[in-house]
Amino acid sequence: MTVKILQIGLIAALAAMAAPAAAQMRTPDGTTIVHAAADCSGAASQVVGQTGGQLLSASAQTQGGQTVCVITVLVPGSGNERPKKVTVSVPQ
Known part of the structure; x- marks a missing residue:
């Protein structure tokens, strides 16, 4: 296979x-x-750097006819707060 x-x-x-x-x-x-040129590694690095979170997933999806990277990170809470799961769509 x-x-x-x-x-x-x-x-x-x-x-x-x-x-x-x-x-x-x-x-x-x-x-x-079908040629798929979507590589979300750069977008994932950018979101992780901006949020200070931990990468959970990164995938290319089509939204409204446009290819976007859907990045999900786990952002640490402040103090005694629980971490937050944040999902961001980044245009390709």
Whole structure:
């Protein structure tokens, strides 16, 4: 299974470099290839740095036709307060 996933990933990468962006790409078995360029690591680092929290999750989602990174952090409470779970959407 890992080999098939790697093959599909390699095919997708090669096709993305060779074909125009508007062209629809397919694998040899007919599966449509969708280019996903959303990498939320930078957005996650930014939110963690700004909040001083601990990263719980980071995922790319589509909201209103736009790709955003949804970042969830656990922010420490002050004094005896419990930590707060904070979710932030960052545009790509």
